[in-house]
Amino acid sequence: MQQAFRAFAAPLIFALVVLVSLPAKAVEIQKIQSPGGIKAWLVEEPSIPIVSMNVAWRGGASLDPVDKAGLAYLASSTMDEGSGDYDSKAFQETLSDLAIQLGFDASKDSFSGSLKTLSENTEEAFRLFGLAVTDPRFDNEPVERIRGQIMSSLNRKLSDPGSLAGRAWFELAFGDHPYSLPSEGTLESIAAVTREDLVTFAETRLGKDNMVIGVVGDISATELGPLLDKTFGALPDKAGVSIVPQTVPLQEAAIKIIPQEIPQSVVVFGGQGLKRDDPDYYAAYVLNYILGGGSFQSRLTEEIREKRGLVYSVYTYLYPMKSAGLQMGGFGTSNATVKTALELVETELERIRAEGVTEEELAAAKTYLNGSFPLSLSSNDRIADILVAMQFSNLPAEYLNDRPQLINAVTQEDIKRVAQKLLDPDKLIVVVAGKPENLEASGAGAQKN
Structure with a gap:
């Protein structure tokens, strides 16, 4: 999923x-x-x-x-x-x-x-x-x-x-x-x-x-x-392309249910994120790692999988597009536990907004983000992809040298501020494909059923 x-x-x-x-x-x-x-x-x-x-x-x-x-x-x-x-x-x-x-x-x-x-x-x-x-x-x-x-x-x-x-x-x-x-x-x-x-x-x-x-x-x-x-050389000097209007995702909570005769529902959730050029992007990146991007090191995995065994995996990630920023997530769970798992997601959003993160969580996130070396980056084609991504997002060539310092500069106060701005359960957009028990469509999701 x-x-x-x-x-x-x-x-x-x-x-x-x-x-x-x-x-x-x-x-x-x-x-x-x-x-x-x-x-x-x-x-x-x-x-x-x-x-x-x-x-x-x-x-x-x-x-x-x-x-x-x-x-x-x-x-x-x-x-x-x-x-x-x-x-x-x-x-x-x-x-x-x-x-x-x-x-x-x-x-x-x-x-x-x-x-x-x-x-x-x-x-x-x-x-x-x-x-x-x-x-x-x-x-x-x-x-x-x-x-x-x-x-x-x-x-x-x-x-x-x-x-x-x-x-x-x-x-x-x-x-x-x-x-x-x-x-x-x-x-x-x-x-x-x-x-x-x-x-x-x-x-x-x-x-x-x-x-x-x-x-x-x-x-x-x-x-x-x-x-x-x-x-x-034979390409036209100027492309005939228009600009995609700037936008934001739906700014209210909504749950849409797509009925499927399956024993386990697939859940996608998310909402407002940041574009790549936002000054708070690095704080949001570290925050996302702690919340759900860090696999077994993340809070959502700890609360929903490790403590309660409701999911095999739960994840979040940033999706910075050119005309909108998103923070996305998802999981799969039995139809009987969809509502409980979603409530746990909302609880963690509220907790991290109210309390921020610990010094230990922040230090561990920085250590991982600045110290990991994915094997996929060892190939020429992966590095070529990175060079394109940097230019596409208007990042300087010096970015690779500057990145560790930008990550290390993120503070607990930055994390809490960005969490309060982005992680709002009252604006969480949820889509469920399956037959979740005791969960009803609501908001714009109910209107579109």
């Missing part, structure tokens, strides 16, 4: 969250500019003959027309299915023959691409990536094949409690705002997307002005500059 719901979060969010664990002096970031003016961040790593590149364009699935939600997602799934003189089979065979990994993705706020290649094939890999973004074919066969795959996935999600709860939460929290739309679309909206829509998307949504690039591996700045021009 937790994995299913977290699919709703932008991939860039993961990179921003794990930045806290990157060693302060592990990488040396070079800011480069190609002869044609294309900017990128580069980390040279010549010890392994691999080059990774990640690219993100600002403006993602939230810019899709309401009746064609999923347009960006379908485009991301078909841009590598033929380009230029290569049909789908020829393009994929060429990638396979050269062991090149190339793909695209769409989230609420971004459209992204990734490339990984042996350094001996770097020039050809960049050429193929450039073809995919500047001259995608969108031939009928691969588009319809992949459309069918997406619709099959959407059909399966109609009976998946985690997917149902996650989608309904965003609809309840954001109403008519674009963030309420599912990034992968619906059966009706995906069916409505035409080839002309895909062509227009590629021609207008990907520009040089809304693009950030991160490159890591066995390549120098001198080599990278001309490759950037060859790869992205």
